[in-house]
Amino acid sequence: MKKITAIIGSPRKSGRTQKVAKMFGENINKFVNADIEYVYLKDYNINTCTGCEACLKKGEEYCPLKDDISILFNKMKEADGIIIASPNYSLQVSSITKIFFDRLAYVFHRPCFFHRAWIPIIVEGAYGGKSILKYLNSLGSFWGFDVCKGACFTLPVNEVMKRKTEKINAELNKRARTFSKVLTAEKPPVPSFKRLFMFRLIRTFHKNNPSKEFVKDYQYYKKQGWFDSQYYYDTNLGILKRIVGKIADKFSLMQAKKNN
Ligand SMILES: Cc1cc2nc3c(=O)[nH]c(=O)nc-3n(C[C@H](O)[C@H](O)[C@H](O)COP(=O)(O)O)c2cc1C
Known part of the structure:
Protein backbone atom coordinates (compact mmCIF):
# COMPACT_ATOMS: atom_id res chain seq x y z
CA MET A 1 0.00 0.00 0.00
CA ALA A 185 9.50 2.56 -9.19
CA GLU A 186 12.16 0.58 -7.34
CA LYS A 187 14.80 3.23 -7.76
CA PRO A 188 14.69 7.00 -8.16
CA PRO A 189 15.42 8.14 -11.73
CA VAL A 190 18.85 8.74 -13.20
CA PRO A 191 19.27 12.53 -13.05
CA SER A 192 19.04 14.72 -16.10
CA PHE A 193 22.19 16.57 -17.19
CA LYS A 194 20.77 19.75 -15.69
CA ARG A 195 20.02 18.25 -12.27
CA LEU A 196 23.37 16.50 -12.15
CA PHE A 197 25.22 19.68 -13.13
CA MET A 198 23.39 21.70 -10.48
CA PHE A 199 24.13 19.16 -7.76
CA ARG A 200 27.83 19.05 -8.57
CA LEU A 201 28.10 22.85 -8.74
CA ILE A 202 26.47 23.30 -5.35
CA ARG A 203 28.14 20.47 -3.49
CA THR A 204 31.66 21.23 -4.79
CA PHE A 205 31.16 24.85 -3.86
CA HIS A 206 30.06 23.91 -0.32
CA LYS A 207 32.90 21.43 0.02
CA ASN A 208 35.57 23.96 -0.87
CA ASN A 209 34.06 27.07 0.57
CA PRO A 210 32.56 26.26 3.96
CA SER A 211 30.37 29.27 4.51
CA LYS A 212 30.31 30.75 7.98
CA GLU A 213 26.83 32.05 7.25
CA PHE A 214 25.27 28.84 5.95
CA VAL A 215 26.87 26.44 8.44
CA LYS A 216 23.87 24.14 8.46
CA ASP A 217 24.10 23.51 4.70
CA TYR A 218 27.76 22.52 4.98
CA GLN A 219 27.05 20.15 7.87
CA TYR A 220 24.03 18.65 6.07
CA TYR A 221 25.93 17.98 2.84
CA LYS A 222 28.78 16.45 4.82
CA LYS A 223 26.46 14.24 6.87
CA GLN A 224 24.68 12.98 3.75
CA GLY A 225 28.04 11.97 2.25
CA TRP A 226 27.41 14.33 -0.68
CA PHE A 227 30.96 15.73 -0.70
CA ASP A 228 32.16 12.45 -2.14
CA SER A 229 29.12 11.06 -3.96
CA GLN A 230 28.31 11.30 -7.66
CA TYR A 231 24.81 12.51 -6.97
CA TYR A 232 22.30 12.92 -4.10
CA TYR A 233 21.65 9.19 -4.24
CA ASP A 234 23.22 6.06 -5.72
CA THR A 235 22.58 6.01 -9.43
CA ASN A 236 24.08 4.69 -12.63
CA LEU A 237 25.66 7.57 -14.51
CA GLY A 238 26.75 6.89 -18.07
CA ILE A 239 30.15 8.01 -19.30
CA LEU A 240 28.87 11.34 -20.66
CA LYS A 241 27.19 12.25 -17.38
CA ARG A 242 30.29 11.32 -15.42
CA ILE A 243 32.30 13.70 -17.61
CA VAL A 244 29.71 16.45 -17.19
CA GLY A 245 29.85 15.92 -13.42
CA LYS A 246 33.62 16.35 -13.44
CA ILE A 247 33.37 19.51 -15.54
CA ALA A 248 30.86 20.96 -13.04
CA ASP A 249 33.20 20.04 -10.16
CA LYS A 250 36.12 21.83 -11.84
CA PHE A 251 34.10 24.90 -12.66
CA SER A 252 32.72 25.09 -9.13
CA LEU A 253 36.16 24.61 -7.58
CA MET A 254 37.41 27.59 -9.58
CA GLN A 255 34.52 29.71 -8.33
CA ALA A 256 35.12 28.61 -4.73
CA LYS A 257 38.81 29.53 -4.99
CA LYS A 258 37.91 32.94 -6.41
CA ASN A 259 35.48 33.42 -3.54
CA ASN A 260 38.11 32.56 -0.96
C1 LIG B 1 -8.33 35.98 -5.85
C2 LIG B 1 -8.55 35.18 -7.10
C3 LIG B 1 -7.66 35.30 -8.15
C4 LIG B 1 -7.82 34.56 -9.31
N1 LIG B 1 -6.93 34.70 -10.32
C5 LIG B 1 -7.05 33.96 -11.44
C6 LIG B 1 -6.10 34.07 -12.50
O1 LIG B 1 -5.15 34.82 -12.46
N2 LIG B 1 -6.27 33.29 -13.59
C7 LIG B 1 -7.34 32.44 -13.72
O2 LIG B 1 -7.44 31.76 -14.71
N3 LIG B 1 -8.24 32.30 -12.70
C8 LIG B 1 -8.14 33.03 -11.59
N4 LIG B 1 -9.05 32.90 -10.57
C9 LIG B 1 -10.14 31.91 -10.68
C10 LIG B 1 -9.83 30.61 -9.91
O3 LIG B 1 -8.58 30.09 -10.26
C11 LIG B 1 -10.88 29.54 -10.14
O4 LIG B 1 -12.16 30.04 -9.86
C12 LIG B 1 -10.64 28.27 -9.33
O5 LIG B 1 -11.59 27.32 -9.67
C13 LIG B 1 -10.76 28.53 -7.84
O6 LIG B 1 -10.53 27.35 -7.13
P1 LIG B 1 -11.64 26.75 -6.13
O7 LIG B 1 -12.82 26.40 -7.00
O8 LIG B 1 -11.01 25.55 -5.51
O9 LIG B 1 -11.96 27.80 -5.15
C14 LIG B 1 -8.92 33.65 -9.42
C15 LIG B 1 -9.82 33.54 -8.34
C16 LIG B 1 -9.64 34.28 -7.20
C17 LIG B 1 -10.62 34.13 -6.05
Missing part, protein backbone atom coordinates in the same frame (compact mmCIF):
# COMPACT_ATOMS: atom_id res chain seq x y z
CA LYS A 2 1.41 3.38 -1.00
CA LYS A 3 0.83 6.44 1.11
CA ILE A 4 -0.11 9.66 -0.64
CA THR A 5 -0.60 13.11 0.84
CA ALA A 6 -2.79 15.38 -1.29
CA ILE A 7 -2.19 18.97 -0.24
CA ILE A 8 -5.08 21.24 -1.18
CA GLY A 9 -4.26 24.93 -1.35
CA SER A 10 -7.74 26.27 -2.05
CA PRO A 11 -9.36 28.24 0.74
CA ARG A 12 -12.69 26.80 -0.48
CA LYS A 13 -13.17 23.28 0.86
CA SER A 14 -16.00 22.64 -1.58
CA GLY A 15 -14.41 24.28 -4.62
CA ARG A 16 -13.24 22.84 -7.90
CA THR A 17 -9.63 22.32 -6.78
CA GLN A 18 -10.54 19.73 -4.17
CA LYS A 19 -12.99 18.12 -6.60
CA VAL A 20 -10.30 17.64 -9.23
CA ALA A 21 -7.80 16.45 -6.60
CA LYS A 22 -10.27 13.81 -5.42
CA MET A 23 -11.03 12.71 -8.98
CA PHE A 24 -7.28 12.33 -9.42
CA GLY A 25 -7.11 10.22 -6.25
CA GLU A 26 -9.82 7.91 -7.61
CA ASN A 27 -7.84 7.50 -10.81
CA ILE A 28 -4.64 6.69 -8.94
CA ASN A 29 -6.45 3.87 -7.17
CA LYS A 30 -7.18 2.31 -10.56
CA PHE A 31 -3.44 1.73 -10.98
CA VAL A 32 -2.06 1.27 -7.48
CA ASN A 33 -3.37 0.47 -4.03
CA ALA A 34 -2.99 3.83 -2.32
CA ASP A 35 -4.02 5.35 0.97
CA ILE A 36 -4.66 9.02 0.15
CA GLU A 37 -4.95 11.67 2.83
CA TYR A 38 -6.49 14.97 1.72
CA VAL A 39 -4.89 17.79 3.65
CA TYR A 40 -6.48 21.24 3.46
CA LEU A 41 -3.88 23.92 4.16
CA LYS A 42 -6.65 26.21 5.42
CA ASP A 43 -7.21 23.82 8.36
CA TYR A 44 -3.69 24.41 9.63
CA ASN A 45 -2.12 27.32 11.41
CA ILE A 46 0.71 28.42 9.10
CA ASN A 47 2.23 31.80 9.83
CA THR A 48 3.80 33.98 7.18
CA CYS A 49 7.61 33.79 7.00
CA THR A 50 9.18 36.86 8.61
CA GLY A 51 12.41 36.56 6.63
CA CYS A 52 14.73 36.13 9.62
CA GLU A 53 16.67 33.45 7.66
CA ALA A 54 17.29 31.42 10.81
CA CYS A 55 16.12 28.22 9.06
CA LEU A 56 18.46 28.83 6.14
CA LYS A 57 21.52 29.77 8.16
CA LYS A 58 21.24 27.95 11.48
CA GLY A 59 18.60 25.28 10.89
CA GLU A 60 14.85 24.87 10.71
CA GLU A 61 14.72 24.12 14.44
CA TYR A 62 15.59 27.80 15.01
CA CYS A 63 12.46 29.10 13.27
CA PRO A 64 10.82 31.47 15.78
CA LEU A 65 7.29 30.69 14.47
CA LYS A 66 5.60 27.99 16.46
CA ASP A 67 2.68 26.62 14.47
CA ASP A 68 1.61 23.61 12.41
CA ILE A 69 4.31 23.67 9.74
CA SER A 70 6.17 20.67 11.17
CA ILE A 71 2.94 18.61 11.10
CA LEU A 72 2.68 19.28 7.37
CA PHE A 73 6.38 18.63 6.80
CA ASN A 74 6.08 15.27 8.56
CA LYS A 75 3.07 14.34 6.45
CA MET A 76 5.18 14.92 3.37
CA LYS A 77 8.14 13.04 4.81
CA GLU A 78 6.00 10.01 5.65
CA ALA A 79 4.34 9.86 2.22
CA ASP A 80 5.48 7.99 -0.89
CA GLY A 81 3.89 10.64 -3.06
CA ILE A 82 2.58 14.19 -2.90
CA ILE A 83 -0.23 15.75 -4.90
CA ILE A 84 -0.10 19.52 -4.67
CA ALA A 85 -3.37 21.05 -5.83
CA SER A 86 -3.88 24.80 -5.94
CA PRO A 87 -6.19 27.23 -7.68
CA ASN A 88 -4.63 29.83 -9.91
CA TYR A 89 -4.79 33.09 -7.97
CA SER A 90 -3.47 36.12 -9.85
CA LEU A 91 -1.27 33.96 -12.09
CA GLN A 92 0.28 32.11 -9.13
CA VAL A 93 -0.60 29.47 -6.56
CA SER A 94 -2.99 30.64 -3.85
CA SER A 95 -1.48 32.77 -1.10
CA ILE A 96 -1.86 30.02 1.50
CA THR A 97 0.05 27.60 -0.75
CA LYS A 98 2.83 30.14 -1.25
CA ILE A 99 3.04 30.81 2.51
CA PHE A 100 3.37 27.06 3.01
CA PHE A 101 6.22 26.87 0.46
CA ASP A 102 8.04 29.85 1.96
CA ARG A 103 8.03 28.21 5.36
CA LEU A 104 9.83 25.22 3.86
CA ALA A 105 12.30 27.29 1.84
CA TYR A 106 15.22 25.72 3.71
CA VAL A 107 14.50 22.53 1.75
CA PHE A 108 15.88 24.32 -1.33
CA HIS A 109 19.18 24.44 0.57
CA ARG A 110 18.91 21.00 2.10
CA PRO A 111 16.77 18.78 -0.18
CA CYS A 112 15.28 15.78 1.58
CA PHE A 113 12.38 14.33 -0.40
CA PHE A 114 14.24 11.80 -2.53
CA HIS A 115 12.47 8.79 -4.00
CA ARG A 116 9.06 10.33 -3.47
CA ALA A 117 6.69 11.22 -6.28
CA TRP A 118 5.39 14.77 -6.76
CA ILE A 119 2.63 15.96 -9.03
CA PRO A 120 1.05 19.43 -9.27
CA ILE A 121 -2.55 20.14 -10.23
CA ILE A 122 -3.80 23.63 -11.03
CA VAL A 123 -7.43 24.65 -11.37
CA GLU A 124 -8.19 28.04 -12.89
CA GLY A 125 -10.92 30.17 -14.33
CA ALA A 126 -9.28 31.43 -17.49
CA TYR A 127 -5.54 31.76 -17.99
CA GLY A 128 -2.02 31.44 -16.58
CA GLY A 129 -1.94 27.96 -15.03
CA LYS A 130 0.66 26.49 -17.37
CA SER A 131 3.42 28.69 -16.00
CA ILE A 132 2.35 27.83 -12.43
CA LEU A 133 2.82 24.17 -13.31
CA LYS A 134 6.34 24.94 -14.52
CA TYR A 135 7.06 26.69 -11.23
CA LEU A 136 5.72 23.76 -9.21
CA ASN A 137 7.69 21.22 -11.23
CA SER A 138 10.82 23.21 -10.60
CA LEU A 139 10.10 23.55 -6.88
CA GLY A 140 9.47 19.80 -6.52
CA SER A 141 12.68 19.02 -8.31
CA PHE A 142 14.74 21.37 -6.08
CA TRP A 143 13.26 19.73 -3.01
CA GLY A 144 14.42 16.31 -4.22
CA PHE A 145 11.14 14.83 -5.45
CA ASP A 146 10.70 12.63 -8.52
CA VAL A 147 8.56 15.05 -10.47
CA CYS A 148 5.64 13.99 -12.68
CA LYS A 149 4.24 16.35 -15.23
CA GLY A 150 1.13 17.86 -13.67
CA ALA A 151 -2.06 19.15 -15.24
CA CYS A 152 -3.96 22.42 -15.43
CA PHE A 153 -7.75 22.58 -15.75
CA THR A 154 -9.56 25.68 -16.94
CA LEU A 155 -12.99 25.59 -15.31
CA PRO A 156 -14.57 29.01 -14.91
CA VAL A 157 -17.81 27.76 -13.33
CA ASN A 158 -19.28 24.52 -11.95
CA GLU A 159 -21.44 24.17 -15.06
CA VAL A 160 -18.32 23.90 -17.21
CA MET A 161 -16.86 21.35 -14.82
CA LYS A 162 -19.97 19.18 -15.15
CA ARG A 163 -19.89 19.44 -18.92
CA LYS A 164 -16.21 18.57 -19.06
CA THR A 165 -16.19 15.73 -16.50
CA GLU A 166 -15.32 13.04 -19.02
CA LYS A 167 -12.51 15.05 -20.55
CA ILE A 168 -11.11 15.92 -17.11
CA ASN A 169 -11.24 12.28 -16.08
CA ALA A 170 -9.45 11.14 -19.22
CA GLU A 171 -6.65 13.64 -18.59
CA LEU A 172 -6.42 12.67 -14.90
CA ASN A 173 -6.30 9.00 -15.83
CA LYS A 174 -3.29 9.62 -18.06
CA ARG A 175 -1.49 11.53 -15.30
CA ALA A 176 -2.44 8.91 -12.70
CA ARG A 177 -0.82 6.19 -14.80
CA THR A 178 2.49 8.09 -14.92
CA PHE A 179 2.28 9.09 -11.25
CA SER A 180 1.69 5.45 -10.23
CA LYS A 181 4.70 4.33 -12.23
CA VAL A 182 6.94 6.82 -10.44
CA LEU A 183 5.31 5.93 -7.12
CA THR A 184 6.09 2.23 -7.51
Whole structure:
Protein backbone atom coordinates (compact mmCIF):
# COMPACT_ATOMS: atom_id res chain seq x y z
CA MET A 1 0.00 0.00 0.00
CA LYS A 2 1.41 3.38 -1.00
CA LYS A 3 0.83 6.44 1.11
CA ILE A 4 -0.11 9.66 -0.64
CA THR A 5 -0.60 13.11 0.84
CA ALA A 6 -2.79 15.38 -1.29
CA ILE A 7 -2.19 18.97 -0.24
CA ILE A 8 -5.08 21.24 -1.18
CA GLY A 9 -4.26 24.93 -1.35
CA SER A 10 -7.74 26.27 -2.05
CA PRO A 11 -9.36 28.24 0.74
CA ARG A 12 -12.69 26.80 -0.48
CA LYS A 13 -13.17 23.28 0.86
CA SER A 14 -16.00 22.64 -1.58
CA GLY A 15 -14.41 24.28 -4.62
CA ARG A 16 -13.24 22.84 -7.90
CA THR A 17 -9.63 22.32 -6.78
CA GLN A 18 -10.54 19.73 -4.17
CA LYS A 19 -12.99 18.12 -6.60
CA VAL A 20 -10.30 17.64 -9.23
CA ALA A 21 -7.80 16.45 -6.60
CA LYS A 22 -10.27 13.81 -5.42
CA MET A 23 -11.03 12.71 -8.98
CA PHE A 24 -7.28 12.33 -9.42
CA GLY A 25 -7.11 10.22 -6.25
CA GLU A 26 -9.82 7.91 -7.61
CA ASN A 27 -7.84 7.50 -10.81
CA ILE A 28 -4.64 6.69 -8.94
CA ASN A 29 -6.45 3.87 -7.17
CA LYS A 30 -7.18 2.31 -10.56
CA PHE A 31 -3.44 1.73 -10.98
CA VAL A 32 -2.06 1.27 -7.48
CA ASN A 33 -3.37 0.47 -4.03
CA ALA A 34 -2.99 3.83 -2.32
CA ASP A 35 -4.02 5.35 0.97
CA ILE A 36 -4.66 9.02 0.15
CA GLU A 37 -4.95 11.67 2.83
CA TYR A 38 -6.49 14.97 1.72
CA VAL A 39 -4.89 17.79 3.65
CA TYR A 40 -6.48 21.24 3.46
CA LEU A 41 -3.88 23.92 4.16
CA LYS A 42 -6.65 26.21 5.42
CA ASP A 43 -7.21 23.82 8.36
CA TYR A 44 -3.69 24.41 9.63
CA ASN A 45 -2.12 27.32 11.41
CA ILE A 46 0.71 28.42 9.10
CA ASN A 47 2.23 31.80 9.83
CA THR A 48 3.80 33.98 7.18
CA CYS A 49 7.61 33.79 7.00
CA THR A 50 9.18 36.86 8.61
CA GLY A 51 12.41 36.56 6.63
CA CYS A 52 14.73 36.13 9.62
CA GLU A 53 16.67 33.45 7.66
CA ALA A 54 17.29 31.42 10.81
CA CYS A 55 16.12 28.22 9.06
CA LEU A 56 18.46 28.83 6.14
CA LYS A 57 21.52 29.77 8.16
CA LYS A 58 21.24 27.95 11.48
CA GLY A 59 18.60 25.28 10.89
CA GLU A 60 14.85 24.87 10.71
CA GLU A 61 14.72 24.12 14.44
CA TYR A 62 15.59 27.80 15.01
CA CYS A 63 12.46 29.10 13.27
CA PRO A 64 10.82 31.47 15.78
CA LEU A 65 7.29 30.69 14.47
CA LYS A 66 5.60 27.99 16.46
CA ASP A 67 2.68 26.62 14.47
CA ASP A 68 1.61 23.61 12.41
CA ILE A 69 4.31 23.67 9.74
CA SER A 70 6.17 20.67 11.17
CA ILE A 71 2.94 18.61 11.10
CA LEU A 72 2.68 19.28 7.37
CA PHE A 73 6.38 18.63 6.80
CA ASN A 74 6.08 15.27 8.56
CA LYS A 75 3.07 14.34 6.45
CA MET A 76 5.18 14.92 3.37
CA LYS A 77 8.14 13.04 4.81
CA GLU A 78 6.00 10.01 5.65
CA ALA A 79 4.34 9.86 2.22
CA ASP A 80 5.48 7.99 -0.89
CA GLY A 81 3.89 10.64 -3.06
CA ILE A 82 2.58 14.19 -2.90
CA ILE A 83 -0.23 15.75 -4.90
CA ILE A 84 -0.10 19.52 -4.67
CA ALA A 85 -3.37 21.05 -5.83
CA SER A 86 -3.88 24.80 -5.94
CA PRO A 87 -6.19 27.23 -7.68
CA ASN A 88 -4.63 29.83 -9.91
CA TYR A 89 -4.79 33.09 -7.97
CA SER A 90 -3.47 36.12 -9.85
CA LEU A 91 -1.27 33.96 -12.09
CA GLN A 92 0.28 32.11 -9.13
CA VAL A 93 -0.60 29.47 -6.56
CA SER A 94 -2.99 30.64 -3.85
CA SER A 95 -1.48 32.77 -1.10
CA ILE A 96 -1.86 30.02 1.50
CA THR A 97 0.05 27.60 -0.75
CA LYS A 98 2.83 30.14 -1.25
CA ILE A 99 3.04 30.81 2.51
CA PHE A 100 3.37 27.06 3.01
CA PHE A 101 6.22 26.87 0.46
CA ASP A 102 8.04 29.85 1.96
CA ARG A 103 8.03 28.21 5.36
CA LEU A 104 9.83 25.22 3.86
CA ALA A 105 12.30 27.29 1.84
CA TYR A 106 15.22 25.72 3.71
CA VAL A 107 14.50 22.53 1.75
CA PHE A 108 15.88 24.32 -1.33
CA HIS A 109 19.18 24.44 0.57
CA ARG A 110 18.91 21.00 2.10
CA PRO A 111 16.77 18.78 -0.18
CA CYS A 112 15.28 15.78 1.58
CA PHE A 113 12.38 14.33 -0.40
CA PHE A 114 14.24 11.80 -2.53
CA HIS A 115 12.47 8.79 -4.00
CA ARG A 116 9.06 10.33 -3.47
CA ALA A 117 6.69 11.22 -6.28
CA TRP A 118 5.39 14.77 -6.76
CA ILE A 119 2.63 15.96 -9.03
CA PRO A 120 1.05 19.43 -9.27
CA ILE A 121 -2.55 20.14 -10.23
CA ILE A 122 -3.80 23.63 -11.03
CA VAL A 123 -7.43 24.65 -11.37
CA GLU A 124 -8.19 28.04 -12.89
CA GLY A 125 -10.92 30.17 -14.33
CA ALA A 126 -9.28 31.43 -17.49
CA TYR A 127 -5.54 31.76 -17.99
CA GLY A 128 -2.02 31.44 -16.58
CA GLY A 129 -1.94 27.96 -15.03
CA LYS A 130 0.66 26.49 -17.37
CA SER A 131 3.42 28.69 -16.00
CA ILE A 132 2.35 27.83 -12.43
CA LEU A 133 2.82 24.17 -13.31
CA LYS A 134 6.34 24.94 -14.52
CA TYR A 135 7.06 26.69 -11.23
CA LEU A 136 5.72 23.76 -9.21
CA ASN A 137 7.69 21.22 -11.23
CA SER A 138 10.82 23.21 -10.60
CA LEU A 139 10.10 23.55 -6.88
CA GLY A 140 9.47 19.80 -6.52
CA SER A 141 12.68 19.02 -8.31
CA PHE A 142 14.74 21.37 -6.08
CA TRP A 143 13.26 19.73 -3.01
CA GLY A 144 14.42 16.31 -4.22
CA PHE A 145 11.14 14.83 -5.45
CA ASP A 146 10.70 12.63 -8.52
CA VAL A 147 8.56 15.05 -10.47
CA CYS A 148 5.64 13.99 -12.68
CA LYS A 149 4.24 16.35 -15.23
CA GLY A 150 1.13 17.86 -13.67
CA ALA A 151 -2.06 19.15 -15.24
CA CYS A 152 -3.96 22.42 -15.43
CA PHE A 153 -7.75 22.58 -15.75
CA THR A 154 -9.56 25.68 -16.94
CA LEU A 155 -12.99 25.59 -15.31
CA PRO A 156 -14.57 29.01 -14.91
CA VAL A 157 -17.81 27.76 -13.33
CA ASN A 158 -19.28 24.52 -11.95
CA GLU A 159 -21.44 24.17 -15.06
CA VAL A 160 -18.32 23.90 -17.21
CA MET A 161 -16.86 21.35 -14.82
CA LYS A 162 -19.97 19.18 -15.15
CA ARG A 163 -19.89 19.44 -18.92
CA LYS A 164 -16.21 18.57 -19.06
CA THR A 165 -16.19 15.73 -16.50
CA GLU A 166 -15.32 13.04 -19.02
CA LYS A 167 -12.51 15.05 -20.55
CA ILE A 168 -11.11 15.92 -17.11
CA ASN A 169 -11.24 12.28 -16.08
CA ALA A 170 -9.45 11.14 -19.22
CA GLU A 171 -6.65 13.64 -18.59
CA LEU A 172 -6.42 12.67 -14.90
CA ASN A 173 -6.30 9.00 -15.83
CA LYS A 174 -3.29 9.62 -18.06
CA ARG A 175 -1.49 11.53 -15.30
CA ALA A 176 -2.44 8.91 -12.70
CA ARG A 177 -0.82 6.19 -14.80
CA THR A 178 2.49 8.09 -14.92
CA PHE A 179 2.28 9.09 -11.25
CA SER A 180 1.69 5.45 -10.23
CA LYS A 181 4.70 4.33 -12.23
CA VAL A 182 6.94 6.82 -10.44
CA LEU A 183 5.31 5.93 -7.12
CA THR A 184 6.09 2.23 -7.51
CA ALA A 185 9.50 2.56 -9.19
CA GLU A 186 12.16 0.58 -7.34
CA LYS A 187 14.80 3.23 -7.76
CA PRO A 188 14.69 7.00 -8.16
CA PRO A 189 15.42 8.14 -11.73
CA VAL A 190 18.85 8.74 -13.20
CA PRO A 191 19.27 12.53 -13.05
CA SER A 192 19.04 14.72 -16.10
CA PHE A 193 22.19 16.57 -17.19
CA LYS A 194 20.77 19.75 -15.69
CA ARG A 195 20.02 18.25 -12.27
CA LEU A 196 23.37 16.50 -12.15
CA PHE A 197 25.22 19.68 -13.13
CA MET A 198 23.39 21.70 -10.48
CA PHE A 199 24.13 19.16 -7.76
CA ARG A 200 27.83 19.05 -8.57
CA LEU A 201 28.10 22.85 -8.74
CA ILE A 202 26.47 23.30 -5.35
CA ARG A 203 28.14 20.47 -3.49
CA THR A 204 31.66 21.23 -4.79
CA PHE A 205 31.16 24.85 -3.86
CA HIS A 206 30.06 23.91 -0.32
CA LYS A 207 32.90 21.43 0.02
CA ASN A 208 35.57 23.96 -0.87
CA ASN A 209 34.06 27.07 0.57
CA PRO A 210 32.56 26.26 3.96
CA SER A 211 30.37 29.27 4.51
CA LYS A 212 30.31 30.75 7.98
CA GLU A 213 26.83 32.05 7.25
CA PHE A 214 25.27 28.84 5.95
CA VAL A 215 26.87 26.44 8.44
CA LYS A 216 23.87 24.14 8.46
CA ASP A 217 24.10 23.51 4.70
CA TYR A 218 27.76 22.52 4.98
CA GLN A 219 27.05 20.15 7.87
CA TYR A 220 24.03 18.65 6.07
CA TYR A 221 25.93 17.98 2.84
CA LYS A 222 28.78 16.45 4.82
CA LYS A 223 26.46 14.24 6.87
CA GLN A 224 24.68 12.98 3.75
CA GLY A 225 28.04 11.97 2.25
CA TRP A 226 27.41 14.33 -0.68
CA PHE A 227 30.96 15.73 -0.70
CA ASP A 228 32.16 12.45 -2.14
CA SER A 229 29.12 11.06 -3.96
CA GLN A 230 28.31 11.30 -7.66
CA TYR A 231 24.81 12.51 -6.97
CA TYR A 232 22.30 12.92 -4.10
CA TYR A 233 21.65 9.19 -4.24
CA ASP A 234 23.22 6.06 -5.72
CA THR A 235 22.58 6.01 -9.43
CA ASN A 236 24.08 4.69 -12.63
CA LEU A 237 25.66 7.57 -14.51
CA GLY A 238 26.75 6.89 -18.07
CA ILE A 239 30.15 8.01 -19.30
CA LEU A 240 28.87 11.34 -20.66
CA LYS A 241 27.19 12.25 -17.38
CA ARG A 242 30.29 11.32 -15.42
CA ILE A 243 32.30 13.70 -17.61
CA VAL A 244 29.71 16.45 -17.19
CA GLY A 245 29.85 15.92 -13.42
CA LYS A 246 33.62 16.35 -13.44
CA ILE A 247 33.37 19.51 -15.54
CA ALA A 248 30.86 20.96 -13.04
CA ASP A 249 33.20 20.04 -10.16
CA LYS A 250 36.12 21.83 -11.84
CA PHE A 251 34.10 24.90 -12.66
CA SER A 252 32.72 25.09 -9.13
CA LEU A 253 36.16 24.61 -7.58
CA MET A 254 37.41 27.59 -9.58
CA GLN A 255 34.52 29.71 -8.33
CA ALA A 256 35.12 28.61 -4.73
CA LYS A 257 38.81 29.53 -4.99
CA LYS A 258 37.91 32.94 -6.41
CA ASN A 259 35.48 33.42 -3.54
CA ASN A 260 38.11 32.56 -0.96
C1 LIG B 1 -8.33 35.98 -5.85
C2 LIG B 1 -8.55 35.18 -7.10
C3 LIG B 1 -7.66 35.30 -8.15
C4 LIG B 1 -7.82 34.56 -9.31
N1 LIG B 1 -6.93 34.70 -10.32
C5 LIG B 1 -7.05 33.96 -11.44
C6 LIG B 1 -6.10 34.07 -12.50
O1 LIG B 1 -5.15 34.82 -12.46
N2 LIG B 1 -6.27 33.29 -13.59
C7 LIG B 1 -7.34 32.44 -13.72
O2 LIG B 1 -7.44 31.76 -14.71
N3 LIG B 1 -8.24 32.30 -12.70
C8 LIG B 1 -8.14 33.03 -11.59
N4 LIG B 1 -9.05 32.90 -10.57
C9 LIG B 1 -10.14 31.91 -10.68
C10 LIG B 1 -9.83 30.61 -9.91
O3 LIG B 1 -8.58 30.09 -10.26
C11 LIG B 1 -10.88 29.54 -10.14
O4 LIG B 1 -12.16 30.04 -9.86
C12 LIG B 1 -10.64 28.27 -9.33
O5 LIG B 1 -11.59 27.32 -9.67
C13 LIG B 1 -10.76 28.53 -7.84
O6 LIG B 1 -10.53 27.35 -7.13
P1 LIG B 1 -11.64 26.75 -6.13
O7 LIG B 1 -12.82 26.40 -7.00
O8 LIG B 1 -11.01 25.55 -5.51
O9 LIG B 1 -11.96 27.80 -5.15
C14 LIG B 1 -8.92 33.65 -9.42
C15 LIG B 1 -9.82 33.54 -8.34
C16 LIG B 1 -9.64 34.28 -7.20
C17 LIG B 1 -10.62 34.13 -6.05
